[in-house]
Amino acid sequence: MAVTIQQIADKAGVSRGTVDRALHNRGRINPQVAERIWELADEMGYVPKERKKRESSKKKIKIGVVTQLARASFMLEINRGIRRAALELADRGVQLILKEGIYVDEEEQLSAVRELTEEGIQGLAIMPVDCEGVRTELNRLTDEEHIPVVTFNSDIVGTRRRCFVGMDNRQSGRTAAGLMGLLTGGKGKVLIITGYFSNDVDNQRVDGFVEEAKKSYPDLEIAGVQGSFDDTDEVERIVENALTGISGIRGILVVSGGQAGVGRAFEKLRIQERPYVIIYDQTPKNERALKNNVVDFLIDQNGYVQGYRPPLILADLLLKEREPEKEFWFTDINIKTKYNL
Structure with missing residues (x-):
């Protein structure tokens, strides 16, 4: 759901008119208050009407997601996170395209990445197979196609991916x-x-x-x-x-x-x-x-977060030019017994 000026005003503890003046640079307003309002608006994901019109006229942004071991039980939570991210990003004009790999297989994964490239993705979240072919292709996407890459669940060294989301x-x-x-x-x-x-x-x-x-x-x-x-x-x-x-x-x-x-x-x-x-x-x-x-x-390993966060990181990068805050987004290592389920 889109964030409103009134919601920002409630959060900032100021009037709706003050928020309107700050966001549209009109009228007199305390610079510190204006800066605080802009920070809150950014945190809450507020998009000005002018930008909404510009973005609606643009081609929809496509983010590809590539997984492996689709039949494995641990993928249930990862896929739940991906689905949630897809729902949230749809409101921001972003389409997620999921390619599920069945095995840990180089050719299967390379085929999925190439299909996504042909479909015109602008960002890629991937559970990479650690092999030279995938490493080379990810670097080609980054260097030649200018497609940012985020890895999740599994990482791959020797690539210029933006960050990794997953368990240590x-x-x-x-x-x-x-x-x-x-x-x-x-x-x-x-x-x-x-x-x-x-x-x-x-x-x-x-x-x-x-x-x-x-x-x-x-x-x-x-x-x-x-x-x-x-x-x-x-x-x-x-x-x-x-x-x-x-x-x-x-x-x-x-x-x-x-x-x-x-x-x-x-x-x-x-x-x-x-x-x-x-x-x-x-x-x-x-x-x-x-x-x-x-x-x-x-x-x-908190699979939900691993599926949910990478598409959002890429969306922020593509829509707001906001780089990831850190290279490694480690999820919690949760220890369970029959007494704390």
Whole structure:
């Protein structure tokens, strides 16, 4: 909904006429009061009628959004944020065009980016695949097409993207190691299950866990890092094989999707005393796993903000020429147990 002069007046504690004079540079007004009114108007997203007319006559601004792993449960919250951003930006004359990738795949993502470029986007928010082809294409967009890029959820080094919105994944891995150390008393073997070895998010989480475990819990032994392709059946198979083939496993860390496979393996093996389990992402299935004592801790990355903020950052850049305030917009690392859902 458009911001009115009366709303600004109420917020500033002045009359409607004072706001009108300040915004339209007419009549006598205290410079400090005028400056405060302009600050409030900008914060509240006020658009003068003259600018509305100019913008309505312009071609609609298009912002492209590219995701990956569209079928993964953690994408539910990210997509909710994207949808909310699309609704808000529609009132500002901005159209979001979403291209959902199914896999962590270079060609699939490059194809999506090229399609968006052909559709005439002026900004791009992307969950990048960390590979040379995507890196080269993003830099080409920035340098040749003058299309600003914001990364979210996953980042990619060596690009001239404006900023990154998402979890500090390495720090979240360290957090997981700290939790696992407390659960196990710092002793025993830990099985790590990742999704895709080509996924930078997964890799950062694993690296952070291993670094902190070596530093703070030297008696914790990594029993292996195995890829599941975010598939529940594969996670079940990995856990089952590990528990029957490796002695002394006291902890399991799942840094990606397919977490339900852990509980299925426990049921199948009918184990009396399960290993401690830490997983990622607050989804309905994962909440049930916590409540049913299949999982001890859940680390959530606030996916809603990751989907919501990047399009708004790009819209401010394109409409107001407002650069991002910082390079890294880290979301909170939220730790959940069955007691604080």
